[in-house]
Amino acid sequence: MADFENIAKQFVEFYYKQFDSDRSGLASLYGNDSMLTFEAAPCQGVANIIQKLQDLPFKQVQHQVSTLDAQPSNASGGILVIVTGALLVEEEKRPMSYSQTFQLMPREGSYYVFNDIFRLVYPAA
Secondary structure, three states, rough: HHHHHHHHHHHHHHHHHHHHHHHHHHHHHHEEEEEEEEOOOOEEEEHHHHHHHHHEEEEEEEEEEEEEEEEOOOOOOEEEEEEEEEEEEOOOOEEEEEEEEEEEEEEEEEEEEEEEEEEEEEEOO
């Protein structure tokens, strides 16, 4: 369909492949004005975001994307991307559900992550 959907799909595929292999390699996807909120803990700027991701209490992770929705988000060419899926951490056998929202903004002929919000989704009790 629209180009924004292809950009979103390519971004998500690259992001999780890089996250699952070497989180430090995600630095080029963020900017100094970027903000990540990971499980209600916000941090801003490339160095702080990468530090937060590297400090997560697991070394091995595998993301499995279930859904990906994208929309153009503003007159500047931004793209809003919402992902749901499951992730396996370390030797855990049961996947955990998650939701992640990215606000991609144009930068020098490409895109970077301006906003990134990640949440685990727990089953209703």
